Amino acid sequence: MSVNKSHDAYQPFTSTSEYIASPELKMAVNAAIKLARPLLIKGEPGTGKTLLAEQVAKHLGLPLIQWHIKSTTKAQQGLYEYDAVSRLRDSQLGDEKVHDISNYIVPGKLWQAFTHEQQTVLLIDEIDKADIEFPNDLLLELDRMEFYVYETQQLIKAKQRPIVIITSNNEKELPDAFLRRCFFHYIQFPDEAAMRDIIAVHFPDIASKLVKEALEIFFDIRNVPGLKKKPSTSELIDWIKLLLADEVPLSVLREKDNSKAVPPLYGALVKNEQDLHLLERLAFMARRR
Known part of the structure; x- marks a missing residue:
């Protein structure tokens, strides 16, 4: 059977103003x-x-x-x-x-x-x-x-x-x-550079310092061994949206105290009680040290 394909006239797909494609x-x-x-x-x-x-x-x-x-x-x-x-x-x-x-x-x-x-x-x-x-x-x-x-x-x-x-x-x-x-x-899951581009699409006016601190926390959580549900790109976007809406101070994100393993507004990033308990256990162990 012959079906009209008509693809030759199309402009090649590229990244758009709303979507960053590798x-x-x-x-x-x-x-x-x-x-x-x-x-x-x-x-x-x-x-x-x-x-x-x-x-x-x-x-x-x-x-x-x-x-x-x-x-x-x-x-x-x-x-x-x-x-x-x-x-x-x-x-x-x-x-x-x-x-x-x-x-x-x-x-x-x-x-x-x-x-x-x-x-x-x-x-x-x-x-x-x-x-x-x-x-x-x-x-x-x-x-x-x-x-x-x-x-x-x-x-x-x-x-x-x-x-x-x-x-x-x-x-x-x-x-x-x-x-x-x-x-x-x-x-592939975006690396930090690609994630910066994705954030810029959603929040073009966001401060670079906030992006830096948010990404550091985000990738730290993703790298926790044993995490059942790693936070995804869409959850990072939701979390940043909440940080901006609630005007969370940059100093809160910069806090490097290991006893505070659970980030502010964690409900956007952590999606089940097992992972929350894991982060809390890490905080407890850090306090013991």
Whole structure:
């Protein structure tokens, strides 16, 4: 089947005013578009995987269709669903529309992307949350850009191949057959220099001294051995937003007393009681020393 790809006219994806992309990530996005392959993005939660799809759509001026996957999501739901319950109810009420089964076919996200008048960016978000068979169940449709609706005997073909971006938090391994069909990129956690650039996007007028102290605390927490949930980029942004809103003095952040292992407004960075207790134990041990 021939599907219009129409990628050659696009300007290559770059960092935007709202999103800092590494050279490797920009290369991956542009390569996937050129190859007309799904782009599989892995990385720690909070490293901007979902936001990437939004920024690619915005950069290219294309509609974004988002399919957020849950543990109960089935691949068939991305194609369409047959609402048999509504049809039964309408038949009991004597509604005439029961005679046309198409009234009870609910298009899924792939259907919407395939039949949209414009080319779209299709985000399949957190694919690893679903059953292990979920990725394989989409192989044929993503390859051929078409699927069959048995209830209405329709063949739904993509008017234009959507740009497919798939995210995974690495909660489970994905099938080899699925991986072979994707262009893969792992988003490395930003180093301090990259994190400064990210902070500058969100807080262009922030004082450099505050950034320095906040980043030092942030990376110190991330480097604590045994931490169950390391703070992510999005949590750092939330924490800085709170520091600015509450006008926390710079002297509080500069305090190097090891007995104060828990930073101010820690609830933005530390997300469970085990990690909080770990930091408190470190503080207790520092006091003993």
